[in-house]
Amino acid sequence: MKVIETKDITYEYPDGTKALEKVNFMAEEGKIVALLGPNGAGKSTLFLHFNGILRPSSGTVMIDCENVNYNKKELMKIRQKVGIVFQNPDDQLFAPTVVEDVAFGPMNMGLPKEEVESRVKEALSRVGMDGFEKKPPHHLSGGQKKRVAIAGILAMKPKIMVLDEPTSGLDPKGASQILRLLYQLNKEGMTIIISTHDVDLVPIYASKVYIISEGKIIKQGTASEVFEDVKTIRGANLRLPRIAHLMEILEKEDKLPFDKPYPLTIGGARKRILKEFEE
């Protein structure tokens, strides 16, 4: 089932410049979808259409196969369904303590206090931040802030979680903790949409990849389909995953028999190399 679909959406700024141009984006239920693109390509703008913060100048956004209705009541429902984790956690964590921030969403949903309490507790333990309830956000590290920001969305129990650059600014361990959490949530049935320019991680997690450049979707497909088109990838200021790049060099420079499609992950490369050795 298509949980999010945009049909030919165009978004223009008041001065007429187009931030998005005829974007067709689709996420299926229970999948991880990655949106790859350089800075300023329109990733964040597209995401803000998913929960009705922005309204397209033309085209339609569909959530659960229904056109988005932009009246207040319906928007509230959509925002419960589609949770957005913003890139900079300081933009999201506004409350003086962790617990109040995580409780903000569920309280707005009008849930009873006991329910809010149990959701907050559950969300914080999911992200491994229990025990930090009373801390103010400015006493947390970057990775911890990010995890609290995710907990704030988790506590609303959304069907779809949209994350803008979830690993930017994190150390490798912090980044892999976040990704493992997302993978786990996905396994439990949550649809996850992430924007990133970390091309090394995309092939490991995403079942579908979109490449956006200058407000347009220029490529879509599975990770191996997308990365096969090296020219488009480089044209969009992106690069191949390191592993694929290594394979490309081994083929082109050293004339080793690693031809396209290049493996994108360490696992894939390992299989290929072992196969070559056996032969």
Next chain:
Amino acid sequence: MERTLDDYAHSNGLKNTNPSFKVLFALLTMIICVISTSPVIPLIITFLMMFLIIFWAKIPFKFYLKFISIPLFFGIMTFLFMALFFGMADPWFKINLINVIVYKDGFNLGALVFARILGGFSCLGFLALTTPMTEIFSLLEGFKIPLVILEIAMMMYRYIFVFLEEATNMYQSQKTRLGYLSFKGSFKSLGILASNLFIRTWMRGEQVYISMESRCYDGSIKTFKTQNSISTKNMALLVSFEFLLIIGTYLTAGFKIL
């Protein structure tokens, strides 16, 4: 990094004590301090609070000294001013050099105000150093302070630290590029920093609003607080302590240094 008042408020020996107890204790003691007509009780309170802050809350002595030094300076100035220029009856001695007569009642008044300033500030210091702002917010909500004011205060408190960090970063990057080398240059750099910070505040505000809207914000922050009431034992302790202080003020009401 240097620890700030806020850091201590969040990690001190008394951080787990009931916040309403601490607020009530500080406020009542401060009121007694102010109504006392002799400097004895306020000075006792000053030392008691110092003892509590240093030995119970385990705030380093040096930090407390720094904290109290400003009101102390202010208190001494007030004392000097009052001792030299106030009072009319009962001259004590005359300073020939500046032709000022020091009156006994002026001196007494100065000493009383000095003691009250220090006593009051010690109570405030106790509150500021042991109780995080966040807990005071939840108490204020119980006092029926209008929610709008509280929401603004909460967000201001939160973003003070965000902008403090940004300002520090900008300042250091300006300094790296020798922005504060000359006197004129310092003014220019500081001006750029301030205007930049203002623009950032603006943009940040927009972003925060969007992210709040994404979490179903509808114009009012519904807070989620857990209140726990003061235990009977603590309440009894508090009442008897304050009662003792009141008896003390009554007994020492007529006491004068001179």
